[in-house]
Amino acid sequence: MKDHREQVQEHERVQRQEQEKEQERERERQPGQKYLVLTYGCQMNEHDSEVMAGILEEMGYRPAKRREEADVILVNTCCVRETAENKIYGLLGEFRRLKMNRPGLLIGVGGCLTQQEAAAKKIRDRFPYVDLIFGTHNLPRLRELIEQAKESRRTVVELLDRSEPAPEGLPIRRASGVKAWVVITFGCNNFCTYCIVPYVRGRECSRPPENILAEIRDLAAQGYKEVTLLGQNVNSYGRDLPGNVDFAGLLTEVNQIKGIERIRYTTSHPRDFSPRLIEAIARGEKICEHVHLPVQAGSNRVLRMMNRGYTREDYLALVEKIREAIPGAALTTDIMVGFPGETDEDFAQTLDLVERVRFDSAFMFIYNIRPGTPAARLPNQVKDEVKRARIKTLIEKQNQITKEININEEGKIYRLLVDGESKTNPRMLSGRTRTNKLVIFPGPPELVGKFVDVRITRGKLTHLEGISE
Numbered sequence: 001m002k003d004h005r006e007q008v009q010e011h012e013r014v015q016r017q018e019q020e021k022e023q024e025r026e027r028e029r030q031p032g033q034k035y036l037v038l039t040y041g042c043q044m045n046e047h048d049s050e051v052m053a054g055i056l057e058e059m060g061y062r063p064a065k066r067r068e069e070a071d072v073i074l075v076n077t078c079c080v081r082e083t084a085e086n087k088i089y090g091l092l093g094e095f096r097r098l099k100m101n102r103p104g105l106l107i108g109v110g111g112c113l114t115q116q117e118a119a120a121k122k123i124r125d126r127f128p129y130v131d132l133i134f135g136t137h138n139l140p141r142l143r144e145l146i147e148q149a150k151e152s153r154r155t156v157v158e159l160l161d162r163s164e165p166a167p168e169g170l171p172i173r174r175a176s177g178v179k180a181w182v183v184i185t186f187g188c189n190n191f192c193t194y195c196i197v198p199y200v201r202g203r204e205c206s207r208p209p210e211n212i213l214a215e216i217r218d219l220a221a222q223g224y225k226e227v228t229l230l231g232q233n234v235n236s237y238g239r240d241l242p243g244n245v246d247f248a249g250l251l252t253e254v255n256q257i258k259g260i261e262r263i264r265y266t267t268s269h270p271r272d273f274s275p276r277l278i279e280a281i282a283r284g285e286k287i288c289e290h291v292h293l294p295v296q297a298g299s300n301r302v303l304r305m306m307n308r309g310y311t312r313e314d315y316l317a318l319v320e321k322i323r324e325a326i327p328g329a330a331l332t333t334d335i336m337v338g339f340p341g342e343t344d345e346d347f348a349q350t351l352d353l354v355e356r357v358r359f360d361s362a363f364m365f366i367y368n369i370r371p372g373t374p375a376a377r378l379p380n381q382v383k384d385e386v387k388r389a390r391i392k393t394l395i396e397k398q399n400q401i402t403k404e405i406n407i408n409e410e411g412k413i414y415r416l417l418v419d420g421e422s423k424t425n426p427r428m429l430s431g432r433t434r435t436n437k438l439v440i441f442p443g444p445p446e447l448v449g450k451f452v453d454v455r456i457t458r459g460k461l462t463h464l465e466g467i468s469e
Contacts, residue, residue, distance in 0.1 A: 033071040034064035040088060041078025043230055043266060044201075045111060047181040048139065049076045052110075054171030055142045067098060072106045072146065077113035079196055082368040085113055092127045099129040106149055108132035110142075115159060115200040116372065124155050135159040136201055140167045162187070162202040168211055178419060178449045180224045184212055184250065185231035190269065192296075193307045193374040194339065194367060197232055204233070206241050209250055213257070220259030225417055225449070227254070228264040235272035248280035255284040261451070262417060262434065263287045267294060271309040273318055282325040289326050290436040293319070294334035298353030299346035302339050305378070312353055319357055330360040330435035337394055338367040338387035340378035347390050354397055360405055360435070362398045366391050399461055406437070406459030413455045413469060414439065418447045438463040 035056040039049040052074050053063070064070035075091065078084040088109075095107055107130050114120045115135035123133055132149040134142070137160040149156040166186045174180055187202040188195075216227055229250070231237060238245030247265075254263055263286050270293055281287050293315075297303050300311045310318075322329055335354070337347065354362070366387045369376045416431030422440050423430070429443040431452065440463055441454050447468075454466040 033061050034069055035061040035072040035074070036064045036067060036070040037074045037076060038091070039076045040084050041076070041080065041112065043181055043228065044183070044232070045076050045078060046175075047183055047230060048111065048136070049074075050172045050174050050181070051139050051170050052076065052142060053173035055139070056146075057173055058171045059143055059146070071104070072108070073098075074108045074110060077109060077111035079111075079113040079116065079119065079200060079370070081365060082370075085119075088113060089126075092123065092130065095127070096129060106131045106146065108134065108146070108149065110134040110136070110138065112136055112196070112200040116196075117159060118371070120157060120159060124157060128155065130155055133157045133159075137162040139170060162205070166205045166207050168207070176419070177223060178417065179226040179228065180219050181230050182212060182215055182219070182227050183207065183230045184234060184247075185237050188232035189236070190233060190309070191307060193305065193378075194336065194370065196370045196373055199372055201232060204236060204240060206237050206239070206245070208241065209238070209245055209253065212250065213253055216254055216257055216260060220257055223259075223449070225260065225451075226262040226264065227260055228266065229254070230266065233267065233269040233272060234265045235268050235274070235277060246276070248274070248277045251277075251280045251284055251287060255286045261286060264290065264436070266292050268292060269309075270295065270315050270318055273322075275321070278321055278325050288434040288436065289329040290332070290434065291322055291326075291329055292332045293322075295353065295357075296334060296336050297339060297342075297346070298350035299342070300349075302342055302346050302350075305341060306339060306375075312349065316353070316356060328435070330437065331357060332361045332363075332436070333357075333359050334363045334365075335394065335398075336365060336367050337390040338382040340367070340375055340382065341380040342367075342382055351394065351397060354394070354401070358401050358405070359398065360437070361402050364391060364394050364398060403459070403461050406461065406464060409437070409456045409459045409464055411456065413453055414466075416441075416452050416454050418443070418450055418452055420448050421445070433464075439466050440464070441466040441468055443468050 037049045037052050039045055056072060061072060067073060075088065077088050099105055099107065109123055109130055114123065114133050120133050123130055132145055133155060134145055138145065138158055145156060145158060185204055185206045187204045188198045189204040191198050219227060235247050237247040237250060268291060295315055296306055296308060298312050303311060319331060335350065414433040416433060416439055418429050418431040420430065422428040425440065428440045429447060430438060430440050432438055439454055453469040455469055456464050456466045458465040
């Protein structure tokens with residue numbers, strides 16, 4: 001039975017949702033200009049896109065459902081891998097016809113790709129109908145840049161180097177009323193030799209803890225149940241701030257905020273996963289038992305060339321400590337194959353590490369050259385056919401492990417926070433376990449935003465299936 005306070009909060013949440021739906025319907029009825037934000041890349045890019053949407057709505061624009069009805073299209077780009085970059089160039093090519101049919105359409109391209117001057121110049125020269133090009137540090141000036149682009153007959157280009165504290169107080173239109181991204185750090189100081197992120201996102205900059213906590217308290221007041229703390233390396237949060245501030249302390253503070261029921265975070269660097277942090281996660285009842293811990297490779301020689309700052313022995317010892325302190329924790333990871341100079345023996349050590357750890361899932365990808373990174377200049381680049389063979393072997397190995405782990409979940413009951421309708425089956429609902437496993441199950445739409453106990457009936461490779469209890 002819910003107490004009176006919980007009943008009042010539930011009533012207020014339902015009223016708020018109905019008001020938001022009515023406001024959305026009203027926006028649909030009203031004439032006016034519309035916008036569309038297309039996002040490529042990581043969760044940080046998704047959060048940046050929510051800020052772009054917030055700025056556009058503050059300017060009077062409302063969301064468009066299709067490209068053809070948008071008056072402003074912003075593309076938020078990624079450049080971590082070549083495949084993402086090629087997708088963006090292909091997309092911009094498709095926009096030529098849109099621009100021909102609607103000359104008043106404003107097309108803007110921002111994010112990590114355009115933060116590189118060479119890429120920005122390529123876009124300007126190759127796609128002259130793009131009206132605005134901006135980088136990762138330009139969001140505080142987006143309104144002015146859009147107005148400037150509307151008045152200019154030439155492509156407006158502005159790429160700022162971040163030389164000031166992280167921006168605060170920007171408007172934001174969150175994609176969900178249940179879960180929210182909360183950025184705690186911008187940029188990265190690790191300089192892994194293959195990674196372009198420090199060059200396009202800048203050096204690490206932590207937000208003041210009081211600002212983060214105030215944002216999360218406001219989210220709780222709005223009815224959000226779950227937050228994910230974001231950073232290129234959340235573990236190193238606070239090192240650039242005065243006083244005794246660290247990620248373990250921040251997690252402990254967030255765990256005490258009423259209304260927030262689940263706390264997630266990404267991404268963690270193995271080198272900075274301290275005993276104090278493990279203890280904070282183990283003790284925080286709201287902190288989910290899921291650790292995304294990118295290993296990248298299982299060979300010490302390759303890890304050293306990558307400048308990862310740990311050995312395979314360090315990593316395996318850390319995994320053991322995490323599993324000892326947090327029973328049932330799910331571990332996921334990132335793994336790269338084909339780093340320059342990677343030998344068959346190096347790859348065999350990666351496979352061995354995968355078998356030892358038994359990750360719940362892994363994001364596996366082929367190394368490709370990112371201009372401007374140290375690894376791009378290394379000798380002994382691995383041949384494409386070797387990379388393809390290795391990634392196939394790795395995927396088969398990890399998929400086998402993932403399927404075995406998911407089948408073992410059958411019969412168990414988990415409490416899920418219902419996200420919404422399944423993206424693959426609109427007649428089903430979806431939610432995630434505390435260990436971040438996606439569960440699809442039948443149920444009425446009224447369950448969205450609520451906690452439901454679900455019995456797992458089938459473990460599949462990409463998700464679990466279940467029925468509500």
